[in-house]
Amino acid sequence: MAVMFKPIPNLPGAALSDLAERFGDQLSVSEAVRRNHASGEGLHADSAPDAVLMVRTTQDVSDAVVICARHEFPVIAFGAGSSIEGQLVATRGGLSIDLSEMNAILQTNGADLDARVQAGVTRKQLNAHLRDQGLFFPVDPGADASIGGMVSTRASGTTTVRYGGMRANVLGLTVVLPTGQVITTGGRARKSSAGYDLTSLFTGAEGTLGIITEIQLRLHGIPEEIAAAVCTFESLKGAVDSVIDAVQYGLPMARMELLDSLSIQAVNAYSQMDHAVQPTLFLEFHGSPTAVAEQAEIFREIAAGHGGGDFQWSTSPEARDKLWDARHKAYFAALALSPGRLGLTTDVCVPVSELADCLLKTRVDIDASGLIGPILGHVGDGNFHAILLVDPNDPDEVARVRAVSDRMVRLSLAVGGTCTGEHGVGMGKKKYLRAEHGDAVDLMAVLKQAVDPKNLMNPGKIFDL
Amino acid sequence: MAVMFKPIPNLPGAALSDLAERFGDQLSVSEAVRRNHASGEGLHADSAPDAVLMVRTTQDVSDAVVICARHEFPVIAFGAGSSIEGQLVATRGGLSIDLSEMNAILQTNGADLDARVQAGVTRKQLNAHLRDQGLFFPVDPGADASIGGMVSTRASGTTTVRYGGMRANVLGLTVVLPTGQVITTGGRARKSSAGYDLTSLFTGAEGTLGIITEIQLRLHGIPEEIAAAVCTFESLKGAVDSVIDAVQYGLPMARMELLDSLSIQAVNAYSQMDHAVQPTLFLEFHGSPTAVAEQAEIFREIAAGHGGGDFQWSTSPEARDKLWDARHKAYFAALALSPGRLGLTTDVCVPVSELADCLLKTRVDIDASGLIGPILGHVGDGNFHAILLVDPNDPDEVARVRAVSDRMVRLSLAVGGTCTGEHGVGMGKKKYLRAEHGDAVDLMAVLKQAVDPKNLMNPGKIFDL
Numbered sequence: 011m012a013v014m015f016k017p018i019p020n021l022p023g024a025a026l027s028d029l030a031e032r033f034g035d036q037l038s039v040s041e042a043v044r045r046n047h048a049s050g051e052g053l054h055a056d057s058a059p060d061a062v063l064m065v066r067t068t069q070d071v072s073d074a075v076v077i078c079a080r081h082e083f084p085v086i087a088f089g090a091g092s093s094i095e096g097q098l099v100a101t102r103g104g105l106s107i108d109l110s111e112m113n114a115i116l117q118t119n120g121a122d123l124d125a126r127v128q129a130g131v132t133r134k135q136l137n138a139h140l141r142d143q144g145l146f147f148p149v150d151p152g153a154d155a156s157i158g159g160m161v162s163t164r165a166s167g168t169t170t171v172r173y174g175g176m177r178a179n180v181l182g183l184t185v186v187l188p189t190g191q192v193i194t195t196g197g198r199a200r201k202s203s204a205g206y207d208l209t210s211l212f213t214g215a216e217g218t219l220g221i222i223t224e225i226q227l228r229l230h231g232i233p234e235e236i237a238a239a240v241c242t243f244e245s246l247k248g249a250v251d252s253v254i255d256a257v258q259y260g261l262p263m264a265r266m267e268l269l270d271s272l273s274i275q276a277v278n279a280y281s282q283m284d285h286a287v288q289p290t291l292f293l294e295f296h297g298s299p300t301a302v303a304e305q306a307e308i309f310r311e312i313a314a315g316h317g318g319g320d321f322q323w324s325t326s327p328e329a330r331d332k333l334w335d336a337r338h339k340a341y342f343a344a345l346a347l348s349p350g351r352l353g354l355t356t357d358v359c360v361p362v363s364e365l366a367d368c369l370l371k372t373r374v375d376i377d378a379s380g381l382i383g384p385i386l387g388h389v390g391d392g393n394f395h396a397i398l399l400v401d402p403n404d405p406d407e408v409a410r411v412r413a414v415s416d417r418m419v420r421l422s423l424a425v426g427g428t429c430t431g432e433h434g435v436g437m438g439k440k441k442y443l444r445a446e447h448g449d450a451v452d453l454m455a456v457l458k459q460a461v462d463p464k465n466l467m468n469p470g471k472i473f474d475l
Numbered sequence: 476m477a478v479m480f481k482p483i484p485n486l487p488g489a490a491l492s493d494l495a496e497r498f499g500d501q502l503s504v505s506e507a508v509r510r511n512h513a514s515g516e517g518l519h520a521d522s523a524p525d526a527v528l529m530v531r532t533t534q535d536v537s538d539a540v541v542i543c544a545r546h547e548f549p550v551i552a553f554g555a556g557s558s559i560e561g562q563l564v565a566t567r568g569g570l571s572i573d574l575s576e577m578n579a580i581l582q583t584n585g586a587d588l589d590a591r592v593q594a595g596v597t598r599k600q601l602n603a604h605l606r607d608q609g610l611f612f613p614v615d616p617g618a619d620a621s622i623g624g625m626v627s628t629r630a631s632g633t634t635t636v637r638y639g640g641m642r643a644n645v646l647g648l649t650v651v652l653p654t655g656q657v658i659t660t661g662g663r664a665r666k667s668s669a670g671y672d673l674t675s676l677f678t679g680a681e682g683t684l685g686i687i688t689e690i691q692l693r694l695h696g697i698p699e700e701i702a703a704a705v706c707t708f709e710s711l712k713g714a715v716d717s718v719i720d721a722v723q724y725g726l727p728m729a730r731m732e733l734l735d736s737l738s739i740q741a742v743n744a745y746s747q748m749d750h751a752v753q754p755t756l757f758l759e760f761h762g763s764p765t766a767v768a769e770q771a772e773i774f775r776e777i778a779a780g781h782g783g784g785d786f787q788w789s790t791s792p793e794a795r796d797k798l799w800d801a802r803h804k805a806y807f808a809a810l811a812l813s814p815g816r817l818g819l820t821t822d823v824c825v826p827v828s829e830l831a832d833c834l835l836k837t838r839v840d841i842d843a844s845g846l847i848g849p850i851l852g853h854v855g856d857g858n859f860h861a862i863l864l865v866d867p868n869d870p871d872e873v874a875r876v877r878a879v880s881d882r883m884v885r886l887s888l889a890v891g892g893t894c895t896g897e898h899g900v901g902m903g904k905k906k907y908l909r910a911e912h913g914d915a916v917d918l919m920a921v922l923k924q925a926v927d928p929k930n931l932m933n934p935g936k937i938f939d940l
Binding site (some may be wrong): 122143199205208230257452473 | 695
């Protein structure tokens with residue numbers, strides 16, 4: 011199933027003049043605006059789009075896509091700019107369609123625990139809106155990402171072990187196809203067997219098949235009781251083994267975050283905390299007061315069997331917010347370990363039984379490579395990251411960082427894991443896709459070619475065509 | 476995006492002689508065997524395949540598909556024969572590939588809570604195998620379906636409210652594509668953002684894009700305590716409102732099955748039980764003994780607020796097995812209400828807030844149409860069925876049954892529901908697909924044409940091309 015795309019002629023002038031005619035001030039070609047849309051987070055070479063369009067409606071997106079298709083002009087969807095693997099880089103120029111002003115929460119249904127939002131709504135905005143109704147949207151990747159972006163990268167995060175990631179929490183979508191046609195997928199029923207699962211096809215497609223403009227989301231009721239806890243361990247292995255036991259026991263933990271000693275050191279310094287500098291789990295329990303107390307007690311017993319020491323839990327919202335705020339700032343805390351260096355954040359996910367081994371080997375590898383790199387992760391899912399600090403002007407260090415990252419991915423693939431648990435492929439993981447999926451990549455390419463035959467939707471991402 | 480397929484020449488002779496040469500005794504053209512593969516359950520016109528092939532390996536399936544492709548000969552995958560919407564009917568003849576002998580459980584991993592099975596393994600077989608390891612596979616559609624068939628129809632059932640359906644419990648697949656190429660999708664990591672979600676694309680594709688031969692499944696630990704309960708209500712609405720409140724409360728119920736008075740009457744007679752003939756919920760609670768007791772007590776209070784009367788719960792495995800056995804036999808119990816009539820089983824799923832209204836309107840409609848039709852369903856998901864009894868030799872009754880079923884689907888679609896919650900589209904729901912999904916059906920057809928350009932994989936199902 012060899013798939014070939016013709017090289018595309020870029021004709022910025024004609025495309026831009028048609029776009030300007032239709033959109034007026036919504037279109038910007040200023041250097042500063044284009045620069046702001048040249049990349050997300052992460053260490054990928056950036057490349058600015060030829061123009062940036064601030065869209066307000068699905069019709070805006072459709073009209074823009076039609077104009078771009080006519081001129082064979084690439085289109086890149088842009089939300090909060092927080093993606094990590096180069097998803098936003100305009101590899102061939104083109105139009106960056108910025109959806110951040112499409113930030114209306116269109117509907118919330120308490121009885122059905124669902125909501126419909128525009129793609130530019132961010133997760134913090136949504137949760138602030140829902141709080142008074144006793145509802146929340148659980149998926150929490152750390153960054154205040156846009157919901158559209160979170161769908162497109164199939165994001166997950168700290169609460170996935172209990173509530174699932176985007177795949178589990180998206181019920182339906184409005185999508186602008188490469189033709190400009192607008193479709194809706196899924197629906198408001200909690201489940202359906204009616205035809206191909208298009209919602210899942212666009213979830214994780216990174217804007218390569220169309221542009222998502224609206225999302226129907228599952229919501230959850232805020233639990234009666236929430237307790238946060240911190241538990242230190244003598245060893246990384248003890249922490250990971252405790253997590254495995256908790257998962258196998260069926261303990262419905264809401265969060266199980268591992269921070270290694272270096273992560274704790276960084277977080278202590280950055281967020282003015284005084285955790286013991288040891289491998290540590292940050293935990294959260296959701297349920298009735300009785301259920302939360304029981305879960306915490308069971309976890310304490312499990313941890314005690316694996317060298318778990320100090321175990322403190324609290325239902326105080328302030329203590330909890332401080333803990334998760336510190337966790338979410340771990341990336342910046344890591345950067346502060348060595349001011350001036352940048353961070354390459356890795357992202358692998360392995361079967362939980364392989365987690366301790368992969369994590370310990372990576373710890374040894376980072377140290378043996380003479381690098382600074384705290385390890386942390388959503389270990390209940392087998393997902394972990396290393397934040398590898400790197401001086402971009404030191405080619406040798408850059409090479410060592412890339413080599414460690416590469417070995418970490420190869421290690422994950424060798425034990426049946428994935429090259430990316432939640433950040434997506436973008437540009438950074440393209441080279442691993444065939445190692446992970448074999449000939450199934452050919453089928454992905456067949457789908458891409460069928461839906462976007464001119465390869466105009468976010469070209470150069472996920473695979474090279 | 477109009478999609479047209481050319482009419483296909485069927486050349487059974489040449490195809491069959493090539494198949495016989497490769498497969499010998501594995502191929503059968505006997506009238507009895509072909510008849511057995513002419514349909515599943517349900518009321519669709521049957522049509523036998525030209526031959527039936529008993530396959531033993533993925534390579535067998537691949538070789539058969541290659542031979543059939545060469546002769547443009549249709550291919551229909553067959554598992555346990557329990558699908559309801561005509562998925563197994565050989566509308567254009569061709570080869571029925573029977574996977575029931577591919578019934579090996581290839582691997583179970585207790586630490587990772589996953590298993591790999593061949594497609595012909597049935598859910599009861601799998602659970603019997605897992606029981607001694609303290610594990611279970613939760614998806615329970617009632618029938619002892621094959622896992623491959625359950626993936627293909629995106630099945631769910633009684634436990635979906637707690638554990639999710641097939642969409643949530645399939646981690647990866649081995650699939651034979653229409654070219655004969657074998658691919659593996661997904662993997663053993665609990666989550667991944669690596670490329671298009673091919674696993675979800677094949678889940679619910681009803682064999683129209685390829686044939687699934689192996690499945691990687693999520694497992695769950697058998698809960699420490701399981702309690703079954705029965706609660707009667709003064710009204711259907713009271714029962715449904717109790718379910719809505721329990722879902723909103725976040726009560727992690729494992730099963731919430733509604734049976735209306737007529738269903739209870741049927742089940743009492745068929746399974747020798749003596750439930751009060753009133754709208755009734757069959758419930759199940761999973762968790763620690765403390766958690767189960769607390770959940771049951773909270774549910775009792777919720778039910779009491781909605782006219783719930785007698786509420787009995789028990790942790791006895793015998794009582795539980797008897798209850799769910801009776802529930803699973805409800806179809807046969809319904810048929811026994813009027814010996815000689817057949818049953819048309821409807822299947823819609825609506826937002827839970829619309830459930831009481833849809834269900835009550837359907838009850839009124841069945842009665843006003845002079846039909847016998849118990850209503851029951853997985854109400855925690857908004858999914859319900861009516862088993863409409865029909866004398867196939869009474870054209871007027873057939874017409875009234877079809878009209879009630881049609882109105883039920885239209886009602887579901889009008890409130891944002893789906894035409895099928897768990898049975899799939901097959902032949903029976905094709906006419907509703909565009910009403911539900913609009914132009915998104917065109918995109919489904921584009922995908923079908925890209926993957927199966929000669930329309931040889933289970934032709935005539937999901938949509939007409």
